[in-house]
Amino acid sequence: MLLDITDPEQIASVSQRIADDPAGRPLRAVINNAGIAINAPVEVLSMEEWQRQFDVNFFGHVAVTKAVLPALHASGGRVVNISSIGGRIAMPTYGAYAAAKFAMEAMSDSLRRELAPHGVQVVVVEPGGVKTEMTGHGIERAKDTIATLSPTQRSRYGELLQAIINQATSFTDSGLSAEAAALVIAKAATARRPRTRYTIGRDAAVLTRLSRILSDKMLDRILAANLRPHYPKPHGA
Ligand SMILES: NC(=O)c1ccc[n+]([C@@H]2O[C@H](COP(=O)([O-])OP(=O)(O)OC[C@H]3O[C@@H](n4cnc5c(N)ncnc54)[C@H](OP(=O)(O)O)[C@@H]3O)[C@@H](O)[C@H]2O)c1
Numbered sequence: 323m324l325l326d327i328t329d330p331e332q333i334a335s336v337s338q339r340i341a342d343d344p345a346g347r348p349l350r351a352v353i354n355n356a357g358i359a360i361n362a363p364v365e366v367l368s369m370e371e372w373q374r375q376f377d378v379n380f381f382g383h384v385a386v387t388k389a390v391l392p393a394l395h396a397s398g399g400r401v402v403n404i405s406s407i408g409g410r411i412a413m414p415t416y417g418a419y420a421a422a423k424f425a426m427e428a429m430s431d432s433l434r435r436e437l438a439p440h441g442v443q444v445v446v447v448e449p450g451g452v453k454t455e456m457t458g459h460g461i462e463r464a465k466d467t468i469a470t471l472s473p474t475q476r477s478r479y480g481e482l483l484q485a486i487i488n489q490a491t492s493f494t495d496s497g498l499s500a501e502a503a504a505l506v507i508a509k510a511a512t513a514r515r516p517r518t519r520y521t522i523g524r525d526a527a528v529l530t531r532l533s534r535i536l537s538d539k540m541l542d543r544i545l546a547a548n549l550r551p552h553y554p555k556p557h558g559a
Contacts, residue, residue, distance in 0.1 A: 327382030451497030
């Protein structure tokens with residue numbers, strides 16, 4: 323059934339459909355997977371876009387989870403929240419996306435600790451680069467952003483945005499297939515004793531480990547060094 327997770331009426335009709343299931347089947351799991359990527363510097367992104375990013379990538383998932391929790395309590399089911407390596411590390415221009423994913427991580431931690439005594443498990447999945455339509459959509463949005471930059475914003479952020487587009491393209495080209503990612507998500511949803519967190523892809527596993535052990539300053543240097551080769555070459559270079 324089609325569902326816009328930012329529409330309270332549609333969410334209500336999903337929970338009603340679960341309650342009215344003629345076969346009385348229990349709800350095994352909810353996988354909060356929907357997402358959009360809006361990349362722009364904090365200074366440039368409009369408040370409407372900030373709101374939209376949070377509406378889809380965070381508040382929508384909170385609303386769906388709340389709506390299906392009665393069914394999950396009844397079934398001893400499971401919540402699987404799809405976060406991102408962006409829920410661990412916030413790269414430049416990923417402020418809104420990463421902020422919503424950090425929020426998803428925090429909400430998941432609270433929810434897990436609240437529901438554990440009641441037999442409902444909460445699992446977080448953190449993918450790195452996966453070949454899906456997300457990067458293409460994100461790149462289109464970033465290009466639109468570049469087109470609407472003021473001259474001052476362009477001088478500040480134009481090259482950064484182009485570097486992020488180039489990096490995102492190569493990140494996803496070397497990313498896992500959606501099928502490989504789906505297998506990990508299926509495991510998170512069905513394993514008898516699931517882990518609290520699953521990373522998807524070597525990039526996510528390495529970055530997650532680095533984020534735990536490195537100082538912020540060291541991480542800043544590594545992220546900047548990784549981005550440097552993706553900056554547009556000066557004319558004639
Ligand atoms: N791809 C990656 O490299 C990557 C990395 C880390 C994390 N993730 C996370 O993985 C999840 C899935 O992303 P993906 O890579 O599969 O991207 P995708 O191919 O763009 O799929 C995103 C899905 O979310 C749906 N969606 C968007 N807004 C929605 C709304 N308001 N209500 C209901 N559904 C909505 C889209 O439906 P429509 O097409 O109908 O709009 C689409 O099916 C996201 O949470 C994303 O943040 C992806």
